[in-house]
Amino acid sequence: MTDSTKESTKEFTLERDCELRFEIESKTQIIVELKSGFAELYGTELVKAKKYTFIQGAKVAIFSYQGCVLVIKGTPDVCYIARETPMIQYLNTHSAIEQMREKADERGTTGPVTLVVGPTDVGKSTLCRILLNYAVRLGHRPIYADIDVGQGSISIPGTICSLLIERPAHIEEGFSQLAPLVIHFGHKAPDFNNELYKICVSTLADITMERLKEDKRTQSSGVIINTCGWVKGQGYQHLLHATKAFKAGIILVLDQERLYNELLRDVDSSVKVVFLPKSGGVVERSQQARAESRDFRIREYFYGSRSPLYPHSIDIKWADMKVYKIGAPSLPDSCMPLGMKAADNMTKPWPIQPGPQLLHHILALSFAENVEQDVLKKNIWGFVCVTNVDVERQTITVLSPQPRPLPNTVMLLSELQFIDSH
Ligand SMILES: Nc1ncnc2c1ncn2[C@@H]1O[C@H](COP(=O)(O)OP(=O)(O)OP(=O)(O)O)[C@@H](O)[C@H]1O
């Protein structure tokens, strides 16, 4: 506990439909306790008298529908009570989705598939979390799909994923990440390879929608899909593609009326397009903060955050590795083998000779055992990070969450790097 935590303890009384917002930029801890009343953090209820610890980087809003008293120990860098919030509109949206779940349950059909879209920093990920939490609190088991390759909240950057949500998000750590379905893309933004991105989204949608049918309760609970903030040009085309791939019936558009109108014009009339305001509390993040958050997520994958993990260091002979990169640098059509288009070039696995160029790169271990099995249609078993390349011994050393042996599979090279400073 830092000195500032010992120094300052403050009580905040929240009236109905108000929220306490705070941000921690410095290296300090803030401890929050609900003293009386009811309160929730992005849809997860706070337990009375339990101490919740928030650390550097936290951007928090604790909302109360009924009013409450909160005790805050420590001094956040920003801290205020907001009376204007869109929470009632978000709750109404949840109620409308809930009615569709009930109907789906009665009829034994697939529940609502909802896409959350909007420009960067409007609270898309937060709204997904709120809607998922409200769903599980009513006994549903929805699937959360995240197709944001840069700032996604499941697995590591460079992937798109889906996850079955069985219980509310942990107040400090978010949703439990047991057994996510992970698809490798390998870049931090879709525009590095738009063709490949589309295939990845279709694959994730196909497998996710298939899994949805495995459990009756999940099927009627439906899917909530988080997207990235690239909403212009090709980014917009990706949103249309995702709508079709997941057969979304609802699109929630945060903040941007232009995007809302474009979608109203372009999607099938059976899709409900709903405009929602963004919360004034959503904090903008700089490019640097985004890069740091990507790095943090990879570190967390190998080393954990609150509960530490102890990864293994494993040597692998080059001769025992099958490394591929999906998509080669684009060539004009005239340079491609007969019948092949330059766009095909961007979605083919290309063998990579192991060597120093792999240093610090993330390698995704595919469920495909060989490249003949369509690697683009397979999900990911896990990731390793190359921490050393020994040219003389022709080996690489990787950081791995699992001890050896690694499964004998295809490794897919990611553009994302992680410098292991442990
Ligand atoms: N009501 C709120 N009060 C304070 N902070 C908030 C509130 N809602 C969201 N935030 C914070 O604002 C930040 C950005 O929100 P969020 O990640 O949901 O936006 P986003 O639209 O998904 O961003 P991106 O475009 O990067 O995906 C997060 O750190 C989140 O915790």
Ligand SMILES: [Mg+2]
């Ligand atoms: Mg987001």
